[in-house]
Amino acid sequence: MAHYDHRxxxxxxxFEFNFPFRKGLERLREEVLAKTDFDPVVLWVWGTMQAMAVxxxxxxxxxxxxxxGQRVVKEALRRVGHDIGRQMMEGLERPGTLSDAEMASxxxxxxxxxxxxxxxxxxxxxxxxxxxxxxxxxxxxxxxxFDCRVQRYFxxxxxxxxxxKGMLExxxxxxTQTIPAGADTCRFELWRAPxxxxxxxxxxxELLELKALEIAAKRKAARG
Numbered sequence: 001m002a003h004y005d006h007r008x009x010x011x012x013x014x015f016e017f018n019f020p021f022r023k024g025l026e027r028l029r030e031e032v033l034a035k036t037d038f039d040p041v042v043l044w045v046w047g048t049m050q051a052m053a054v055x056x057x058x059x060x061x062x063x064x065x066x067x068x069g070q071r072v073v074k075e076a077l078r079r080v081g082h083d084i085g086r087q088m089m090e091g092l093e094r095p096g097t098l099s100d101a102e103m104a105s106x107x108x109x110x111x112x113x114x115x116x117x118x119x120x121x122x123x124x125x126x127x128x129x130x131x132x133x134x135x136x137x138x139x140x141x142x143x144x145x146f147d148c149r150v151q152r153y154f155x156x157x158x159x160x161x162x163x164x165k166g167m168l169e170x171x172x173x174x175x176t177q178t179i180p181a182g183a184d185t186c187r188f189e190l191w192r193a194p195x196x197x198x199x200x201x202x203x204x205x206e207l208l209e210l211k212a213l214e215i216a217a218k219r220k221a222a223r224g
Contacts, residue, residue, distance in 0.1 A: 062216035081157025134186035
């Protein structure tokens with residue numbers, strides 16, 4: 001059984017999802033992995049190259065174009081995240097048997113294990129809160145803690161797609177620790193937020209954006 005197919009909860013079987021980018025996925029499975037000696041570990045190398053390129057593009061646009069360059073890149077990343085979320089839920093309806101907490105946790109599992117190609121340890125803490133530990137992330141050995149801000153824009157788009165499907169309305173997400181910052185795992189929480197706690201993810205993103213622009217300005221000044 002693939003790592004993304006199993007959770008301990010009995011209700012997991014009621015949660016449906018699609019793989020994004022189905023055309024390329026089917027070709028990989030049927031024509032490449034099944035018929036050649038292609039080693040899929042090189043996909044990690046290829047993916048890491050793409051990930052580091054995104055970091056460099058964002059940093060260079062911040063340095064060259066300031067706030068507008070940052071806005072253009074982050075909006076592109078948000079749209080990609082939204083498209084991935086949309087593809088994963090396209091044509092599917094929310095099962096009436098699942099609670100809001102189960103939907104939040106199961107949606108997070110599909111994002112973590114498929115879109116982020118990560119290993120996780122999920123937990124439904126209560127009817128209003130779920131959490132998960134990322135045990136291994138493909139980026140953990142090459143991203144800095146600050147680089148992880150890029151993933152915030154993907155996540156924002158994915159959450160928007162979920163809300164458009166009637167899921168996770170009023171739920172927020174936050175991280176409590178990350179591997180690039182020195183922790184053993186990355187830990188995230190999703191919770192049903194009262195009005196005063198809503199949009200924390202977006203507000204923290206804005207603080208990181210301001211810091212990134214300061215860093216970019218200093219880097220540009222140092223180069224003369």
